[in-house]
Amino acid sequence: MGALLVAVLVCMAALLLDHLVGEPRRGHPVVIFGHCATWLERRLNSTPGSGGFPKGCLATLILVLPLVSLAALIVWLLPAPWSWLLEAVGLWLVLSLRGLAEHGLTVAEALEQQDLATAREQVGRIVSRQTDQLDETGVATAATESMLENGADAVFASLFWYLVAGLPGIVLHRAVNTLDAMWGYRNGRFLYFGRCAARLDDVLNWLPARLTALGYAIVGHFRPAIECWRRQAPDWDSPNGGPVMAAGAGALGVSLGGATRYDTGLKQRPVLGAGPAASAATVHGSIRLVRRSVALWLLVMVLGALAWELVLW
Template sequence: MLAIAFDYLLGEPRRMHPVVGFGRLVTVVEKRFNIAPENPRLSLPAGFLAVLLLTVPLLCLAVWVSVTLDGLLLMLAQAVALWLAISLRGLTEHGRSVAEPLHEGDLERAQEQVSRIVSRQASALDERGVAAAATESMLENGADAVFASLFWFLIAGIPGVVVHRMVNTLDAMWGYRNPRFLYFGRAAARLDDLMGWVPARLTALTYMLLGDCKLAWWCWRNQAPQWDSPNAGPVMAAGAGALNVRLGGPSPYPSGVKQRPILGGIQDASSASIEAAITLVRHGVWLWIGVVLAITALILCARHGRTPGGASPPVSWPQRTK
């Protein structure tokens, strides 16, 4: 709750953001280690070693902080770590920076803004293409930047959320299927797939429960397997179905037009679908918080020897007395 409050009130740090600093370090390490990108015998182990070099020291620091601090200091450190990892307010700001000019009919400004959050050739996108790209970005980044961070924080505290954010950043920078990163980025990509498998499906379930449940489930089962990514597929398909919006299809990239499977319903993407995707992510966060609070209440009741209704639990038999 404290981390969500930090994010709502402060947003992302404008200066000295640790993820940005980590990204710069990633660039330096890649230039030093990726010296033979087309040779798998050299590039594969080099990529694996680079992942270890970048993640292990920060993981040790996160573990040290978790073990050393206690009480209010530990709670504050946990809240700050989670705040720096999630990007709910940033997600909203980026999405609305596309939705608002699109709603006003300013396609050129909408193309400029969407180019900041997707890797497609924005100048070649029409109004529907811009809206679809931004809607997809809201749904996918909701899984990567929000729900996965919440999941790994709940599982492993500061070390969990730190490792996931580092691995996800490495995949975002190295996980390309091009000659430069095909082998070098494979370790980061596979590790990101592994860490994102459960959070992605929990995110898809969240979207399904908060939207058009029947259509979302159908899209998840029938359309998700056609997607390239094992984690983005369920998230995008369930999200598109929950919103009843059509996503996917041909998308222009600098390297050419990529044909992608159609996801979702029959309605064309628009500025309204971008806002709907933002709302879906935000409501999903409150759903997760509600579930966590409910589980916490049950655990506290069990520890204090009472059931949620207030009655004492049955006494085990036989009783031993002195």
Template sequence: MVSAPLLLAGVVLDQLLGEPRRWHPLVGFGRLAGWLERRLNQPALAQRASRWRGVCAWLLAVLPLTLATWALASLPWVGWLVCLLALYLALGLRSLNEHCRPIARALEAGELDLARERVGYIVSRDTRALDAEGIARATTESVLENGSDAVFAALFWFLLLGAPGVVLYRLANTLDAMWGYRTTRYRHFGWAAARLDDGLNYLPARLVALTYALCGHTCQALACWRTQAPQWDSPNAGPVMAAGAGALNLQLGGGGHYHGQWHIKPTLGAGPAAAPQDIGRALRLVRRGVVLWVGLALLLWLAGGYWHA
């Protein structure tokens, strides 16, 4: 396990600086992934061949960069800096706040067109017909799910495997966002990216669900997790969304337009429908969870130092 002070430093750095406005490494990685996909993905191929090409593309995109990070993090004197930068670049806590707060402000000001435009940047559903309640619900769901993917899972893999772990996770998560669709083009080629991302998020998602429960309406969140999560189509988003909705005493989920088609999804949580102010409540829930994780990591680190003294 890596040093807990590095974990704290990475979170603080993310809060102070946010995402780099220019030259973000993930932008370059996205271009590399797009280049590999254009050359290896041929939807006309048979399912097995297309899946193998997807596996090869994933390995070519992820393994060299993960191994390079491992080598750099192993260097004396500068290894700690590599770890710190890797975590900082992988975290999206401040970015989550910067994307979602303006949506809440637009809703509170009655600027529905602006709110629809902004929520379209963070969700995959069709936002053109969403009313104020639908926008608030979509944004709150995005906060809970992206809090798991872009914040807690990155912290988990950093704590477990250091810089190589957080880089491996972040690259795999990016490929799932690019290739993990059930469309004609990506159904088979993106199969490996989607399954590997599911595997890497399996344990973090359940720890996040527990975190949301501990930081909100605990009993209700645990009950929603147990009874509602199995109904959701994603094995990882289900626990996170159900526990998060229960923790906030909100009703989330339901149907929506995705890629031009209406998809019926189960209702999650309990209580009233989401309102604009609930976006801020969801962001505060995520922040409380981060404080809990960092605090526990520091306590374990201090306790380990005490017992080895």
């Protein structure tokens, strides 16, 4: 059995584990890593803005390099099929397809029950913006954007980097992506300290984000998705979030973006997509879009691996 087919089977096993088990409720490695990152940041960046770019680079290196090296060493020392099992478990731990859907569904169900207070509380768990003053459209917009963007960051990018670089690849991506989520804010504390992690995350997610956007277009409304991606994504401040959310909004036939209040103040964001404002149905639609996109690319991987096996045979 070739290496590519083994890798695809590992991806399928990890997705199955995620579907059956979901995320670990306690002792999640990403949560533990986040605690370590918080501890180190408080020491290197104790006074807001004092850390600067060099200390941010040092902190990123200290947190990421040992983990990637350890993952590479373990895979090198561990024989098959034990290494395959470890990779499947490792990939399962960084995937979040079921967890993402569960978070989105809690928001959609609260909106459907016209329980705006609960909807605000639930969406506040998955977005960084202020949610206490959001109306129903604002809550649905925030939840939909989170589903679309995390479909790229928390699901597809992990599968992509596993196929590219195995267990070290997914450790590298998840560690950097976590640091970007924690430090990648353009405020006084993290503007320079978090820049290294943010730029590295941009590089690692550049191709996965565009493949995700293409997947959204294929399984959704193709022509509007491609047109929104082409016209609207360049105006978005994130080089990877723009294509993903513009294509996702076009694929869903809905309008996203617009003014949003963060802790740093009101931010005027471009409108993405075309169509009516977001609603509870839009959140459900975004969850289906992510799932269908993952299924699409998994099918592509399976067919590609089988074709490669035939070539080798």
